[in-house]
Amino acid sequence: MPAADLLVGIAARQIPALARAVSMVENGRPGYEDLLSALHSRVGRAHRVGLTGPPGAGKSTLAERLIHAYRGRGRSVGVVAVDPTCPFTGGALLGDSIRKESASLDADVYIRSMATRGELGGLATTTREVCDVLDAFGFDRIIIETVGVGQSELSIAATADTAVLVLVPESGDGVQVLKAGVMEIADIYAINKADRPGADRLRNEIEVMLGIRQGNAFRHVAPHHRLEAAQPAPPSSGPAAAPAAWEPPALALSALRDEGVPALVEAIERHAAYLGASGELARRRRDRLARHTREVVDRSLRQLVWDEGSGEETLRSGLAAATHDRVNPYELAHRILAGVRKEMHDGRP
Numbered sequence: 071m072p073a074a075d076l077l078v079g080i081a082a083r084q085i086p087a088l089a090r091a092v093s094m095v096e097n098g099r100p101g102y103e104d105l106l107s108a109l110h111s112r113v114g115r116a117h118r119v120g121l122t123g124p125p126g127a128g129k130s131t132l133a134e135r136l137i138h139a140y141r142g143r144g145r146s147v148g149v150v151a152v153d154p155t156c157p158f159t160g161g162a163l164l165g166d167s168i169r170k171e172s173a174s175l176d177a178d179v180y181i182r183s184m185a186t187r188g189e190l191g192g193l194a195t196t197t198r199e200v201c202d203v204l205d206a207f208g209f210d211r212i213i214i215e216t217v218g219v220g221q222s223e224l225s226i227a228a229t230a231d232t233a234v235l236v237l238v239p240e241s242g243d244g245v246q247v248l249k250a251g252v253m254e255i256a257d258i259y260a261i262n263k264a265d266r267p268g269a270d271r272l273r274n275e276i277e278v279m280l281g282i283r284q285g286n287a288f289r290h291v292a293p294h295h296r297l298e299a300a301q302p303a304p305p306s307s308g309p310a311a312a313p314a315a316w317e318p319p320a321l322a323l324s325a326l327r328d329e330g331v332p333a334l335v336e337a338i339e340r341h342a343a344y345l346g347a348s349g350e351l352a353r354r355r356r357d358r359l360a361r362h363t364r365e366v367v368d369r370s371l372r373q374l375v376w377d378e379g380s381g382e383e384t385l386r387s388g389l390a391a392a393t394h395d396r397v398n399p400y401e402l403a404h405r406i407l408a409g410v411r412k413e414m415h416d417g418r419p
């Protein structure tokens with residue numbers, strides 16, 4: 071399908087056009103940057119929620135609960151699952167109604183699994199761009215599921231507006247996780263599988279740790295920290311009521327039993343309101359725009375040197391010309407770059 075038809079299809083909210091556009095971006099097929107560029111004016115309306123956490127923490131189960139919750143509020147939802155070890159089946163929890171809706175023309179739910187490919191950092195860019203396509207399509211909420219708590223996963227999580235870190239009682243010492251700096255990025259801590267023992271302890275540790283960060287170790291800690299205590303927050307009276315600083319809540323829930331999910335939805339909505347009212351959303355998006363632009367330039371430069379220019383050729387001939395221990399990588403790199411500069415100067419490639 072030509073890009074122009076894709077644009078028309080996306081404007082008409084047709085799922086097949088969306089699916090094709092996402093594949094085009096995911097695989098970096100010719101013309102994908104032009105497509106993204108053409109869609110750009112429609113990007114920025116969706117609120118993006120990152121679900122990050124260790125393998126098997128229940129992120130997909132939770133994502134499906136969130137889909138239901140959002141649908142109940144009349145919101146449309148797109149989901150991007152990055153390299154899940156247990157891919158979405160679109161089945162276990164998603165009812166027939168939602169699967170049917172996905173197939174209909176005016177779809178309100180779309181779930182997409184992405185396989186890991188490309189080098190580190192590249193995946194974050196591609197994920198962001200796939201989310202941009204979903205955003206342009208008009209989804210109100212976009213959920214990004216990433217497995218793991220390493221740097222590369224966190225860089226994907228950082229493309230979200232609201233980062234939810236999903237932990238489980240088995241995650242072990244919550245304080246260790248915090249100390250590792252892994253949790254710095256989270257706006258909301260979701261302790262899933264609270265139907266199992268240990269959730270209260272983990273939640274307590276997280277709250278104490280967050281309190282210490284904010285200079286008051288016990289500010290967060292409720293008199294008791296049971297699952298039943300995780301009630302929805304009082305509804306905020308609109309964006310004007312948003313606090314001056316965001317205090318990341320730690321919520322216990324059970325995605326499996328569908329307990330505590332409304333409180334999570336409420337926290338996400340409160341965070342969205344906070345971001346808007348505090349100016350933080352505009353700031354984050356500006357930062358992300360700068361980072362994204364740099365990434366696009368980096369990507370184009372790599373392409374210019376290695377794919378379109380003579381870089382690969384110079385590298386190969388340089389390696390072939392001498393025994394390996396004689397090749398000076400700095401000299402060779404300089405030669406490669408000099409070659410590319412000359413090509414640019416001469417109007418090639």
Ligand SMILES: Nc1nc2c(ncn2[C@@H]2O[C@H](COP(=O)(O)OP(=O)(O)OP(=O)(O)O)[C@@H](O)[C@H]2O)c(=O)[nH]1
Nearest residue numbers: 125126127128129130131154155156263324325326
């Ligand atoms: N006991 C309990 N099990 C749960 C809960 N939520 C999810 N699970 C189970 O945990 C397992 C993993 O759930 P997933 O939703 O696939 O977890 P995930 O984090 O998406 O997994 P990956 O994408 O592979 O990292 C499944 O067997 C779920 O049924 C929960 O709240 N309590």
Ligand SMILES: [Mg+2]
Nearest residue numbers: 129130154156
């Ligand atoms: Mg999953």
